[in-house]
Amino acid sequence: MIPKWIEGLNDEDLNFIKKFILASGSLKEVANLYNVTYPTVRLRLDKLIKKIQINESNSADPYVSLVKQLALQDKLDFDTAKLLISEYKKIEKEK
Incomplete structure (x- = not known):
């Protein structure tokens, strides 16, 4: 069974999470992987956090x-x- 919080994520979101985990949670390393700045990766992570929070609160x-x-x-x-x-x-x- 797929956890509720994953259901609202698209393939791009899941790929980001995978890279984040493989980078041991280093946003700096993820920024290097995507060829973007640290603040760009931070914004992406914040957006994912909000997506997960919204998806978790079931109604x-x-x-x-x-x-x-x-x-x-x-x-x-x-x-x-x-x-x-x-x-x-x-x-x-x-x-």
Whole structure:
């Protein structure tokens, strides 16, 4: 069975994680592998962390699931997704 947090990751994300692990977690080494700067790799890692966090928080609510999927597909940024879900939950509690 595939863990829930992996389901929202694409092949490129999984390849990045593999390289990160093989580099013993060295962002500097991963930057060298990709021929990019350290800050670029750091941003990529931060984005992956947010993807995993969103995918881990499971919800049966169709609206929340839609917002999470939009964020995972890069159609909505993670901060906006969190805000939309938070505001939606406030409204639902008031009902």
